Amino acid sequence: MTQHVDVLIVGAGLSGIGAAYQLQAAFPNRTYAILEARETIGGTWDLFRYPGVRSDSDMHTLGYRFRPWTKAKAIADGPSILQYVRDTAREAGIDRHIRFGHRVVRASWSTEDSRWTVSAVHNGQTVELTASLLYLCSGYYHYDAGHLPQFAGIERFGGTLVHPQHWPEDLDYTGKNVVVIGSGATAVTLVPAMTDRAAHVTMLQRSPSYIMSLPAEDAIANTLRRFLGAKRAYFLARWKNVLAATLIYQLSRRRPRLVKSLIRKAIIKQLPPGYDVDTHFKPTYQPWDQRLCLIPDGDLFTAIRHGKASVVTDRIKEFTETGVRLESGDSLDADIVVTATGLRLLVFGGIELSVDGRAVELPKTMAYKGMMLSDVPNFVFTIGYTNASWTLKADLVAEYTTRLLRHMDAGGYDRFVPTNEDPTITERPLLDFQAGYVLRSIDEFPKAGSRKPWQLGMSYPHDVVALRHRPLEDGAMKFSR
Structure with a gap:
């Protein structure tokens, strides 16, 4: 029999564990599952095992908002980050909801049923689940192979x-x-x-x-922790580093x-x-x-x-x-x-999406707030910042999703779908970034728009206001029952 869950998360890395934590805390009675293609928790932080592997972001911003980073080193090594993610999953009981070795290959939305049917391959067999909300936390790296130029000889x-x-x-x-x-x-x-x-x-x-x-x-963070305790110190250190990084970025551009x-x-x-x-x-x-x-x-x-x-x-x-x-x-x-010649990108882990029997051509879609797709119902994805820590945006996407689900509960809605009805909005690349790994693959991604809400924000302070506090009903987001 095909099992149904309220929320199906794809990916048990930093983003997926964080999303599960926030959804579980906000809706303890909702059912959810996490499908992970690999055999362990951790995503990127388990995949990369080269000498010295570490974050190039500080852990007060790469860490979760809800779980203070308490170790002395802010620029942490890969094994420490991996343990942080696994501890979060274990202590919250999230690990019991993960199905390892399940590589999602396709997902089909039915408006008549208001649900997704998701197909995954496990041990060579196809497994199906249905879900009211599909939440992709699979990142955008191609896990099977990195980029290797054609070197002569x-x-x-x-x-x-x-x-x-x-x-x-x-x-x-x-x-x-x-x-x-x-x-x-x-x-x-x-x-x-x-x-x-x-x-x-x-x-x-x-x-x-x-x-x-x-x-x-x-x-500064270590001193604050001694005097204020882990939770208060983490909040202050997080915002200190957010503002410092924002200042450097804005100075770099201006x-x-x-x-x-x-x-x-x-x-x-x-x-x-x-x-x-x-x-x-x-x-x-x-x-x-x-x-x-x-x-x-x-x-x-x-x-x-x-x-x-x-x-x-x-x-x-x-x-x-x-x-x-x-x-x-x-x-x-x-x-x-x-x-060390770079990464390859893979949109949504290569999952084939369809809506009511029609294939979703990603380059023809537009990304709503950098986390949903135009005309694709009950669908959320996570793409982090390129100019700051990935988790800052991942946390906000999860918070926004919980806001959205509460709104749907209050209104008795079954479906949400972003719809672009403004013909004056023009297309832009989703990631306005000149890194080689982005330029090689950006044409395969959804597009961004020339105006909000069809843009992937790159400012955490602005996104905090927009995603935590601004109204959900903005004309572009449609709700129905």
Whole structure:
């Protein structure tokens, strides 16, 4: 028999556990289930296991609003974040609602029945559930494979080739020469982390990224916790960091020359005298056109100062048997090459959606408040901020969903659906972000609109007001019974 639940959540990562917590707290009598394609809780934080894996956001904003982060380190390592998510699920009893090894492949909405029929594959068999609300918390990364450019001669390389998304548990890099290809958050994490055992680690980048150093421990937050207790201190530290990040972002957009100058001066202080900062740490784009990389306690710069790591800015001409040959004519010998060359995006985990028998063509839909789709009823998804912690937005999406369900209960409604009836609204990319992983796939995503409420907000303070307090009945959201 097909089981019915009130809410079906897809994904048991940071977003899915947070959504379940808030829905369970708001509606203890509602039934829900979580379908997770993998065999464990954690999503991204269980998938990525490369050396040094950590968040590039502080845990006072990456943590849940309802669960204070109490450890000293604010820039936390992956295992600590994973344990935080799992503890949240276990203590709230959410883990009892998770069905592991269930990969959702399609979801069909029936207006006549006011419910979704969701098909998942489990142990090679198709399993079906029905739900009144479908809530996708599957993120937008392709979990099966990362992005790998077409490098000439890569098959000739005689050493070990590794992608961070699939890190071998038995990889021993002790005494090895390692080349890490990339300049993003993964690369700047891997390079200093691997210097503990490698003979030398080289970060090979085509072009530089903006990098800022932050203390791994938030001294203000730790002091507040001693005097005010965990809950009050967490609230204050969270807003302190939200406002600081908002200030940096707004300055980056409005006074980019000032921000570039400040970042450059900070980097110069942490590198050896005479270091060629302009070649290796001066990006060609403006701050926050792409995500700004944060490193704890300047660990990358420390590794460079001590001669354990180096940066080469060049393009790869081809791989050789012993490493890579660069377009400049230089060569880099390597025992291990790590291709930290980016992620691939996959919209809604590749789930096929249909409404009353008609396939939903995602690029032809428009995203309502960055969390629902035009003309798709009883459907919610989570996409976090690109300029701040993912969980800040995930928390707000869950809060808004509980508001919506309370409104439906009060009005006796069965269905909600956002509908764009304004012909003057024009289409925009959903993510206005210049990172390579976004540009490669953005055409496969739903569109945003030229005006609210058809925009994915990127300001947490503004979203707090809009999603927590503004009326649900805004003309675009339609309710029916």
